[in-house]
Amino acid sequence: MTSGESFTRRLWWPICAIAALILLRGCAYSLVRGDRVNSQEAAHIEAGIQALRQLRFKQPVPLVVKTPDEAESMMEADMMRDYTDNQLEADSVAGALTGLYPAGLDLKAASLKLLKSQVAGFYDLHGKEMVLVEGGADVGVWNSAAQFMIQRDVVGEMLLAHELTHALQDQNFDLESSLDKVKDNDDRALALKSVAEGDATIAGFAYAVGRMDDSTADSLTNSLKQLPQALAAEAPHTPEGLSVPLLFQYSEGVRFVAEAYRRGGWTAVDALYRNPPQSSHQILHPELYFDGNAPAPRIELAGYDGIMSGWKKADDDTYGELLIRVILERNLGKQSSEVGLAARWIADRMIILEQSRGVNVIWMLAFSDAHTASHFAVVYQTLLDRLLGDSTPHRIDVRSNAVLVVIGEGADYFDSLAPAIWNASAIETGGVAARFEPSASSLLQ
Template sequence: MRQGEVDVRAVAAQAERVSAARGLPFLRPVTVGLAEERELRSLARAEARQDAGRSAARARLLSHLSLLPAGSDAGAARQAILESQPAGFYLAGADRLQLVRRPTVRGEILEVAGAFTGRDLVFGEIVGHELAHALQDQHFGLERPPSDPPSQDAELAWAALVEGDALLASFALGPGALFFDEEGFLRFAAKNAPALGEDLPAFEEERFKFPYLSGGNFALFLRRRGGTEALDRAFERPPLSSAEILAPERYLSGAAPRLPDLDGIDYGVFPLTPAIFETLGVFGIQFLVDTPDPQALAASWVGDRAALLDAPAGDRTAVLWVSDWTTPAAAVAVFDGLAMRLERRMGPPTEAEAERLAWTRPEGTLRLEVSGERVVWLDDSAGDDGYGLWNAAYRAPARALSSPIFKKPEGEPMAVSDAVRAEPSAAPASPGPEPLLRLAGEGAEASFQSVLDVRFRQAELDGSSGATVAALKARLRGHITRAIDLGLAVQLECNGIDDLLEDAYLSFSPVSPQLLYLGNFRAGRFRVPFAFERGLAEELRMLGWLSLPERELAPDRRAGMGYQLDLSRYRVPLRLDLGLHEGEPAGAGQGPLFAARFSLEPLRLRAGLFVRAGLGVLYERNHQADSGERRPLLAVAADAGLGLHPFSLEAEALWFDRAAGGGAEAHGFSVTAGVELLPEFMRVLFRYAELSLPGSALRREYGLGAHLFYFGQRFRLSYFLLAPRASSQPEAFYHQVSFQAVL
């Protein structure tokens, strides 16, 4: 993505590489569009609502088995990951790839970083992975009916095949290929994968990583054995258990899992009602046994089934889990591993025999027994009344797990150049104006999203080239500010209203206290009374601000409004900012102050070359000069940028005229050169500036600084050491440190 829109040529180039790596042609065009974060959140919430009942029952079952903490909301934690992690996603069955826009602090973090690197830092490497999913969907279909009986372990195995295959197909497009081969990268990722969230239980976190890490090893094993054709055959006959992912030789043997048929027990005679049936698989069992060996478990596992059972009156709950193994010795090894883990959690058993253990506690009795190749776990709040259920579990036959019949999708190979197309920017025309407010479905839904900006400044500006005109006047008057700013962007969503209040900004300075409020109204896809064309209104921002006085420190009272118009998504490389200030600024002017800025970027190439230019104008009718007289003031700032990755050069020229009424001209310029030392992580900049003010010596300023980026540009730490030089002032240094974070 470049300048807020999809770079179709870049995506098509990635599609060609992925198609060649996977050995499959595209059969239908893939539409690539941009999605706001609210769309990703809506998808995650819809999935969570659809699966809410099953997710709650599953959490209860897993907590009884000590896989999840009691009362944990794994569904909410998993939803949070789905909302925050992906930079893109593929919609199965729709031939559609969506890239997710991420909020940035004032648009600076990703915009500047993208300019220096000459490529998209957020979306570039994820596109190849999602295009691989598009190939899978077109050739094999990603939406499959569940196994019979339904098994979450089978769903995990299917996800491992899908994600592992996509990971290999797109591996050469990412930075890992510069340092590792595929096997080395998977080993490195398994050891160094970051935590996904503090609130996510370890079991759920590892389950989230399993399709990528273990799935990658499974896909690599198949490809080494039989090339990409072996992967094709795996989609036609997919693995049905995590055991087959962990031990691929087992998958090649063709032996299907055989699950204890707990689903067929008549629970009404106890009386109990099943809330959920589940298969833990080797992935889940390894968290239950002491000193687990996943490879040994995978080699000896035949099948398992767990059930959460509730009494109709709500006075009894039982968890039944039965697992079968290839030999009695393998079953005893699992029994011993379970017993060691239970003793560590609950102490010595209250009943102990060679092949039977029991723990009696206030909430019920947990019994564990091994007989032949079968291990039975029963945790029943009814205590000894559970023996009938125990016997039914031992007598339950094993049932082979079967997968749905594969039906190959239809389609003809097409040229890669035609395989990618961009989603139209503007919404399609409708028969007539739509209502401004429309509540649909369950009604209005509100959500909030925060962007935190905390910085300490001791400089005229924030150290960047191309200063905005809003800061130009303070700079020319020689003001040095010391401020701690706290910015909070709040996004409000409602069904039928897009971004009614997109952001609000609150700034406080201990030297010149002020309250700055920026309200950003966007009309979304609806017509508004100003009669802006549909789609154009989405690019227009309306801003308002207010500055309040605070005793003698800042007798500054000013209000203003402004507009911002960005046409880059319409392939017009132009941005326009207009501002009108009205009030009584301290020691400055009275009446209106007009500021305008134009930004133009006519050239940006995939090779990392860019050319950018900007022009700013500031006019104040009644500026207060040093003599106390009031006269017009006109100031102009022009800036230009040139970059060829990893180098960049930006320059800015300042000029203002106070000739009217006896004043004099002043002028200055600055040059900033930068080089990216560590891709996506560290950039070093050198700055030189000269400023000539009437009645004072020429002032020169040198600066050396660095920007550090963390976690995909979400955090930026900047430091500048600046040294002003002037004949009328002693030599001195001042520091500038800023920190920005997107939460």
């Protein structure tokens, strides 16, 4: 697994080929015994994954073994590399206000608990080393994987092949730099990480089964349908706002990368790093990426500063189709017809403000048409009424295909705040910014 940022973007440590582990578990010997690596077997896998993935290492990748506690410390240190505890707390509150997380969730603790329970190894983007975790094959979904190929340590081979593929990605496509460039946009970061995890999961699986072709990709894609149930069994109380984006990188990432492979082999997969998908929307609807040429819209959200001058920006974010779907499913039920509104998403931007009195969320979303925007606004207003009641002010406004949501104290002076935001904000497509017309407003009380 690789890395990420806000909490969905910070939950980027790999579950280490979790997808393929649904299928495979070896037991004849172990790639890792105690704190030692079988160096001869590791060298064999390193050579094999280069041949299969058709990429070469530019420098050696050190292999180190860590205890679970040491691995957790590394995960925590990386999580806190760019963000403070205060920012994590603000993200947690904002997620609860919008309906993404349950109230009172400790994001840092919940995420580390999930990752520690599942992680068996990872490629450290910053340290440029491959980390294997002692006892990794006996935790989480590793322990529930089916017995297969008992004369080989298939789990260890697949894990190492998976993570070495991340090292190949980093050395050949500068993955660390690419992730840094999208760290202020969760949804774009999730899309790039889905490419990286899909690529590594397919490569690791193909190495384990001894071939790579369309049927191998199809077999893996079909097997991933078991992934949510497997994680739910291993970590039953994980909030959907954490588990869904994590699993998405593997399940939908594999499906997306497999489509690229079908269209042009590993050369087409390599091209994904030079021109990465821009959103979870494109990952979920691959035809928009592979067959469409339209640039992805972006929202410029501004105009709140003067009216909320006493508030400090704690974070900014983009939820994207995936997390909007999670919000609707969590609060309306997975079978609700309204969940389909998320698929009409085209852009969103969220600003999280804070001061001593609490957290305020300013969130603008754009949909494919004005009718969908109006429908979403009504549905989401009802959702927030039920979720927040009278305890937290919240207001929604609609202009054309865009929806403005304010949750927190700012909703108390929404009549002046909303026009200021609309007047200063825009939807930018291909470098052209479209401002919002004042006459096209439909205020929801």
